[in-house]
Amino acid sequence: MSVVTAASPSCPPGLSIDAATDLQKRLAARVVRTDEFGTVRRVTGVDVAYSTVDDRVTCAAVTLDADTLTVTEIATATGVADFPYIPGLFSFRELPIVLEAFDRLSVRPDLVVCDGQGVAHPRRFGLASHLGVVRDIPTIGCAKTCLTGDFVMPADERGAYAPLIDADEIVGSALRTQPRVKPVFVSTGHRIALATAREWTLRLTPRFRLPETTRAADHAVRVAMKALTG
DNA sequence: GCGACAG
DNA sequence: ATCTTGTCGC
Numbered sequence: 001m002s003v004v005t006a007a008s009p010s011c012p013p014g015l016s017i018d019a020a021t022d023l024q025k026r027l028a029a030r031v032v033r034t035d036e037f038g039t040v041r042r043v044t045g046v047d048v049a050y051s052t053v054d055d056r057v058t059c060a061a062v063t064l065d066a067d068t069l070t071v072t073e074i075a076t077a078t079g080v081a082d083f084p085y086i087p088g089l090f091s092f093r094e095l096p097i098v099l100e101a102f103d104r105l106s107v108r109p110d111l112v113v114c115d116g117q118g119v120a121h122p123r124r125f126g127l128a129s130h131l132g133v134v135r136d137i138p139t140i141g142c143a144k145t146c147l148t149g150d151f152v153m154p155a156d157e158r159g160a161y162a163p164l165i166d167a168d169e170i171v172g173s174a175l176r177t178q179p180r181v182k183p184v185f186v187s188t189g190h191r192i193a194l195a196t197a198r199e200w201t202l203r204l205t206p207r208f209r210l211p212e213t214t215r216a217a218d219h220a221v222r223v224a225m226k227a228l229t230g
Numbered sequence: 231g232c233g234a235c236a237g
Numbered sequence: 238a239t240c241t242t243g244t245c246g247c
Contacts, residue, residue: 052239088235114236126236147234
C-alpha cells in the first residue's frame with residue numbers, strides 16, 4: 001500500500017526543477033480566467049505551517065459560511081515537504097499537503113482562497129491555479145507580497161486597486177483591503193475572473209488586511225502544529 | 231553578470 | 238515559512 005495519498009499526474013513527487021517547470025507550462029493552459037461557478041455558500045481557506053524541530057509541514061483547510069463568515073469545518077494534514085522552496089515552483093512544495101487536507105473536508109466548498117499567487121506568476125501557474133486545476137474548483141490567489149509584475153500603489157482606501165502587470169499583461173491586482181495597511185495581491189486561481197476575485201476578497205475582509213478564510217486557516221494550522229510540537 | 235524572488 | 242519583547246490599540 002502506498003503512503004503517498006495526494007500524488008497525482010498533475011503534481012507527482014520527485015520531479016526535477018526542469019520537469020516541474022515544464023509541467024507548469026502545460027498545466028497553465030488549462031486555467032480558466034472567467035467566472036465558472038454558481039451560488040457560493042461555502043468558502044474555504046488553506047494555509048501551511050512549517051515545523052521548527054523537524055521537516056514536517058501541516059496544512060489546514062477551513063471552510064466558512066459565505067454569508068456569516070463563521071467556521072463550519074476544519075480539516076488538517078501533516079506530512080514532509082520533499083520539494084525545496086523555490087520561488088516560482090512553490091506549489092510543488094505545498095500542494096501535496098494542501099490536497100491531503102482539502103480532500104479530508106466532508107463538504108466540497110464552492111470557492112477556495114489560497115495564501116499565494118494564482119496566475120500572477122512567471123508562467124501563470126501559482127499555487128491557487130495549481131489547486132484549482134487539479135481539483136477543478138474555483139480558486140483565488142491572495143498573496144501578502146508580490147512575486148512578479150509591476151504596479152503603482154493603490155489609493156489609501158478600502159477597495160482601491162491597481163493592475164499588476166507582467167510582460168504587458170494584467171495578471172492580478174494590488175488591492176487595498178483596509179486603509180493604512182499594505183495591499184494584498186489578488187489574482188485568478190481558476191474558474192473566476194479577476195474582478196470577481198477582487199469582489200470576493202473584499203467581501204472576506206470586513207475588518208482585517210487578510211481574508212477571514214486565510215486568517216481562520218492560519219489560526220487552525222498554528223493550533224495543529226502546536227499540538228505536534230509543543 | 232546583476233538583481234528579484236509567493237510561503 | 239520560522240526565530241522573537243515589548244508595545245500600541247480595541
